[in-house]
Each structure stands twice: as structure tokens, then as C-alpha cells.
Amino acid sequence: xxxxxxxxxxxxxxxxxxxxxxxxxxxxxxxxxxxxxxxxxxxxxxxxxxxxxxxxxxxxxxxxxxxxxxxxxxxxxxxxxxxxxxxxxxxxxxxxxxxxxxxxxxxxxxxxxxxxxxxxxxxxxxxxxxxxxxxxxxxxxxxxxxxxxxxxxxxxxxxxxxxxxxxxxxxxxxxxxxxxxxxxxxxxxxxxxxxxxxxxxxxxxxxxxxxxxxxxxxxxxxxxxxxxxxxxxxxxxxxxxxxxxxxxxxxxxxxxxxxxxxxxxxxxxxxxxxxxxxxxxxxxxxxxxxxxxxxxxxxxxxxxxxxxxxxxxxxxxxxxxxxxxxxxxxxxxxxxxxxxxxxxxxxxxxxxxxxxxxxxxxxxxxxxxxxxxxxxxx
Ligand code: ADP
Ligand code: MN
Ligand code: MN
Ligand code: MN
Ligand code: MN
Numbered sequence: 001x002x003x004x005x006x007x008x009x010x011x012x013x014x015x016x017x018x019x020x021x022x023x024x025x026x027x028x029x030x031x032x033x034x035x036x037x038x039x040x041x042x043x044x045x046x047x048x049x050x051x052x053x054x055x056x057x058x059x060x061x062x063x064x065x066x067x068x069x070x071x072x073x074x075x076x077x078x079x080x081x082x083x084x085x086x087x088x089x090x091x092x093x094x095x096x097x098x099x100x101x102x103x104x105x106x107x108x109x110x111x112x113x114x115x116x117x118x119x120x121x122x123x124x125x126x127x128x129x130x131x132x133x134x135x136x137x138x139x140x141x142x143x144x145x146x147x148x149x150x151x152x153x154x155x156x157x158x159x160x161x162x163x164x165x166x167x168x169x170x171x172x173x174x175x176x177x178x179x180x181x182x183x184x185x186x187x188x189x190x191x192x193x194x195x196x197x198x199x200x201x202x203x204x205x206x207x208x209x210x211x212x213x214x215x216x217x218x219x220x221x222x223x224x225x226x227x228x229x230x231x232x233x234x235x236x237x238x239x240x241x242x243x244x245x246x247x248x249x250x251x252x253x254x255x256x257x258x259x260x261x262x263x264x265x266x267x268x269x270x271x272x273x274x275x276x277x278x279x280x281x282x283x284x285x286x287x288x289x290x291x292x293x294x295x296x297x298x299x300x301x302x303x304x305x306x307x308x309x310x311x312x313x314x315x316x317x318x319x320x321x322x323x324x325x326x327x328x329x330x331x332x333x334x335x336x337x338x339x340x341x342x343x344x345x346x347x348x349x350x351x352x353x354x355x356x357x358x359x360x361x362x363x364x365x366x367x368x369x370x371x372x373x374x375x376x377x378x
Contacts, residue, residue, distance in 0.1 A: 017163055026249075026250055026251070026252050029250075036109070036110075040110070040111040040112075041111075043067065043068050043069075043112075044065055044066070044067065044068075044112075045065070045066040045067075045068060045069035045070070045112050045113055045114055046063055046064075046065060046066075046106070046109055046113040046114075047063065047064055047065075047066050047070075047076065047103075047113070047114050047116050048061050048062070048063045048106065048113075048114070048115050048116060049061060049062055049063070049064070049076075049079055049098050049100070049116045049118050050115060050116060050117055050118060050238075050239070050242050051081075051098055051117075051118045051119075051120050052120065052130055052131070052238065052362070053086040053087060053088065053130070054083075054086050054087025054088040054128075054129070054130055055087060055130070055305065056129075056130040056132075056305035056362055057257065057305045057360045057362070059238070059241065059242050059245065060081070060086055061242070062081065064079065068112075069112035069113070069114060070103065070114070073100050073101065073102065073103060076100035076103070076116055078097055078098065078099055079097070079098040079118075080095045080096060080097050080098060081095075081096055081098065082094050082095075082096070083095065083096030083120075083122070083128070088120060088122070088128050088129075088130070089122065089123070093123050095123055096120055096121065096122060096123070096128065097120065097121040097122075097125065098118040098119075098120060098121075099118055099119045099121060100116045100117070100118055101117055101118060101119050101133065101235065102116070102117040102232075102235040102236075102239070103115065103116045103117070104116075104117075104205040104206055104207065104239055105204060105205055105206060106205070107200070107201040107204035107205055107243070108201075108246065115205065115239060115242070117235050117238060117239055119131050119133050119134060130305075130362075132234075132362050132364040132365040132368060133231070133234060133235075133364045135364075135368055136231060136234060136364040136365070136367060136368035136371075137231045139368050139371045139372050139376065140230035140231045140367075140368070140371060141230075142376060143230075143279075143371050143375045143376060144230060146279040146280060146281065146375055147229065147279060147280040148229065148230055148277070148278070148279050148367075148371055148375060149226070149227040149228065149229055149277070149278050149279075149283075149351070150226055150227065150228055150229075150233035150275060150276065150277055150363075150367050150370075151210060151224055151225065151226020151227050151228070151233075151275075151276040151351075152224065152225055152226060152233065152237050152273055152274070152275050152276070152357075152363055152366075153222055153223075153224045153272070153273060153274040153275075153276070154222060154223050154224070154225065154237065154240065154241070154257075154273055154359065155215055155220060155221070155222045155271035155272055155273065155359045156220065156221060156222075156244070156255050156256065156257050156271060156359060157217065157219055157220045157255075157256050157258070157261060157264070157271060158190070158191045158194065158219045158220075158221070158248065158253050158254070158255060159219075159253065159254040159255070159256055160253070160254075161252060161253075161254075163254070164263070165217075165218065165219040165261075165263060165264070166190050166191050166219040166253060167190030167191070167218055167219050168218065168219060168263075173266075174218045176267060177216050177217060177218070177267065177268060177269065180214060180215070180216060180217065180218045180220075181213075181214060181215060181216045182213050182214055183214050188214070188218075189214045189218075190218065190219055191219065191221065191253065192214075193251065194244075194247055194248050194251055194253060195212055195214075195221055195223075197247045197250075197251075198212075198223065198240075198243055198244050198247045198248075199212055199223070201243045201246075201247055202223070202225075202240055202243055205239065205243065207225060207236050207239060207240050207243075208225055208226060208227065208228055208236060209223060209224070209225055209240065210223075210224035210225060210226050210227075211223070211224050212224070215269065215271075216268075216269040216319075216320075217264060217268045217269050220269070220271065223240065223244075225237050225240050226276065227276075227278075230367075231364075231367075233363055233367050234362070234363040234364035234367060237363040238363065241257070257271065257359045257360040258271070258310075258359070258360060259271050259272065259304065259310050259311060259313065259314040259358040259359045259360060260310075260313040260314045265313070268319070269319045269320060270313065270314035270319060270321070270359075271314070271358075271359035272314065272321070272355060272356075272357060272358060272359055273357045273358060273359050273360075273361050273363070273366070274353050274354065274355050274357070275353070275354045275357050275363075275366055275367070275370065276351050276352070276353045276354075277351055277352055277353075277354065277370055277374070278350065278351035278352070279375060282349065282350065282351060282352075283349060283350065283351070284349060285348065285349055286348060286349065287348065287349030287350065288340075288344070288345070288348045288349060291340060291344075291351075291352045294352070294373075294374035294375075296327060296329065296337065296338050296354065296373075296374065297327045297373075298373065299354075299356065299366075299369050299370070299373065300324065300356065302361075302362075302365040302366060302368075302369040303356050303357040303358055303361050303365075303366060303369075304357070304358035304360060304361050305360055305361070305362060308324075310358050310360060311324060311356065311358045312324055314358060315356065317335070320334045320335065321335070321355070322335055322336050322337040322355065322356065329352075331345040332345070334355070336355065337354070337355060337356050338352055338353065338354050338355065338356075339352070339353045339355055340352055340353075341353065354366075354370065
């Protein structure tokens with residue numbers, strides 16, 4: 001019977017989507033606990049190198065053994081991988097390089113093990129097409145004296161093993177949105193186990209997680225990272241995304257950062273990555289005039305990984321968004337491109353919120369763009 005089924009599946013030309021593939025209930029967790037619970041090795045470090053692949057929105061990782069846990073980022077050896085398998089090189093000349101740029105305690109393995117955020121370089125040691133960090137780091141260096149702070153609000157949707165939003169009925173839609181945002185109760189929210197676990201994982205890794213909340217669409221959540229100075233914003237958000245994917249993987253659940261998954265095209269909020277921004281001058285008394293002076297336009301092509309196309313589905317002017325082709329700003333207005341929080345307007349200083357970046361944006365591209373146009377005036 002089982003063999004027949006396997007043969008049948010092997011000859012069945014129908015394919016699963018990438019969002020369904022290989023997701024299952026995790027097996028043997030007690031066995032995993034048994035081995036991860038063994039007394040840790042006294043000196044060895046398992047270092048997991050993490051990088052952004054050729055899509056500009058998905059992450060890859062691989063792990064190696066180091067004799068000791070590095071105390072500074074320069075101590076991590078340059079490593080390589082097969083870029084032809086990640087959309088970052090052609091097969092004949094596929095070595096692509098990983099350079100460690102930030103490291104964090106590993107909440108999965110514990111002890112002296114490390115998660116290592118990396119930049120990617122091609123065979124000539126030039127940044128790959130989706131390595132937006134290289135340029136961002138340069139820009140941030142140039143405005144370091146302005147002490148730029150960022151805080152990003154990462155929205156996402158949890159998906160069941162079949163690729164369907166977690167908790168949604170399989171043969172219809174949930175009751176319309178309203179009670180789910182910051183909701184409490186089994187009929188309001190789904191997946192809190194994942195959210196709580198991810199929060200602790202971020203804290204263990206030393207990330208500046210600011211908070212978390214259930215969002216407007218059922219199965220949708222948000223976490224915020226910040227305030228982070230300069231390039232650390234991108235490093236920490238990417239690492240927090242990695243932790244979320246990994247935690248959800250252990251629950252057999254999928255995370256999507258798609259700003260508007262097809263099934264949510266009707267009367268459902270999409271997902272964004274609101275980006276809160278300030279500099280020393282904006283935070284100081286009278287900072288409001290610096291917020292007003294900032295140039296906010298022309299950013300859209302950097303606000304999602306597909307040159308602005310992903311955001312077309314989301315920034316419709318409805319569902320708490322602004323229209324994609326019209327720049328606007330306002331105090332406490334969630335239908336604007338840029339919102340000035342009420343408390344900031346009252347105190348005349350603080351920060352502003354750019355509501356346009358897509359949930360699948362590259363935070364290096366977004367913060368780099370804001371820093372360049374708003375604070376370098378380019
Ligand atoms: P919202 O009311 O838009 O939902 P959240 O509470 O979700 O806001 O998130 C607020 C974000 O603003 C956090 O990421 C926080 O780090 C960030 N933030 C707060 N103050 C500043 C500041 N002075 N500069 C930059 N970011 C800030
Ligand atoms: Mn190999
Ligand atoms: Mn928020
Ligand atoms: Mn939100
Ligand atoms: Mn917001």
C-alpha cells in the first residue's frame with residue numbers, strides 16, 4: 001500500500017508550492033532535547049553563518065565548527081558557498097563568499113555557540129546584487145555624527161502546513177477583521193506560542209526587541225526591533241527574521257513576509273514594515289523642523305525587493321495605507337506615507353514613521369535610502 005502510494009506520488013506530475021514543501025509536524029523533539037541537553041563542549045563553537053540569498057528576501061544558513069568562540073567579528077574566517085544554488089552565481093564559477101559582519105549568542109544551541117550575520121561577495125570579492133549592506137554601511141558611516149536611530153515594525157503572517165493562513169477555516173474565510181488586532185482568546189488569535197518563543201529567542205540573542213502585538217488580519221502578528229543605531233538596524237532585523245523562521249520551523253509552521261498574499265487580497269490588511277527614524281537633531285528640542293525638512297519622496301523602488309512592484313498590491317490608500325503614487329504626511333494619520341506620532345507633534349521633537357516599506361523589504365536598502373535622502377540630502 002505504502003509503496004503504491006509512493007510510486008503514485010513519484011509519477012504524479014502535480015507539484016507542491018514552495019510554501020507547502022516538506023513542512024510537517026516536527027518529529028522526535030524529546031530525542032532532540034536529549035542530545036541538545038548533553039553537557040556542552042567546553043571550548044568548541046558551532047557557528048551558523050546566515051546570509052540573504054539571490055531573491056533579496058529569503059535567508060540561507062550553514063554551520064561550521066570553530067575551535068573557540070570568537071570574541072570579535074574579525075575572528076570569523078571568510079567562508080564560501082555554492083552561489084549557483086542560491087541564485088547568486090552561475091554553475092561554472094559558483095564560489096560565493098561569506099564575510100561575518102555581526103554575531104549573536106545562539107538561542108537554539110545555547111552556550112558559546114553563535115549566529116553570524118554575513119555579507120555576500122562574488123568571485124571577484126564584489127558585493128553580490130542583493131548585498132545592500134555594503135552600500136548602507138558606507139552611508140551610515142558618513143552620517144554617524146548625526147547619530148541616526150531606527151526602529152522597524154515587522155508584520156508577518158503565519159501559514160499552516162498546506163500554505164493556508166494559520167487558523168483560517170479551510171473552506172471559507174474568518175469573520176471580518178476587527179477583533180483580531182491585539183486580540184486575546186482562542187477565537188481571536190492563533191500562534192501565540194510562536195510569538196512568545198520568538199520574543200525569548202530575540203532576548204537571548206541580545207537583539208533590541210521593542211515589543212510585539214497581534215495584528216489586524218487573523219494569523220498576522222508584528223514585532224518591533226529598535227532603537228538601533230545606523231547599520232545595526234539591518235543586522236538586527238534580519239537576525240530577528242531568521243529567528244522567527246527557525247522558531248516557526250520547530251512548530252511546523254511557515255512564516256511569510258509577503259506584503260499581500262493572494263488569499264488576503266479582499267478585505268484584509270496587508271503587511272508592512274513601518275520604519276521609525278530620528279537623528280540627534282530630531283530628538284533635541286525643536287526637532288520638529290528637521291522632520292519637516294526631510295525629503296521623503298522617491299523612495300519607493302527601495303521599499304520592497306522587487307523595485308516597488310510588491311508594494312503596488314498593498315499601498316492602495318485603503319486598509320491603513322497611503323496610495324503608492326501620492327506622497328503625504330500627517331500627525332497621527334495612519335493613511336499617510338509618513339506619520340508624525342501625536343506625542344512627537346505635541347513635544348515638538350522625537351521621530352517620524354515612514355509607513356511605506358513593505359514587510360519583505362530589505363532593511364539595509366530602506367534605512368540606507370532614508371539616511372541618504374533625508375540626512376545626506378542626496
Ligand atoms: P505604532 O504605534 O506605529 O504601532 P510601535 O509601538 O509598533 O508603533 O513601534 C514603535 C517603534 O518606534 C519601535 O520600533 C521603536 O524602536 C521606534 N522608536 C521609538 N522612538 C524612536 C526614535 N526616537 N527614533 C527611532 N525610532 C524610534
Ligand atoms: Mn558540499
Ligand atoms: Mn506597530
Ligand atoms: Mn502594525
Ligand atoms: Mn506603525
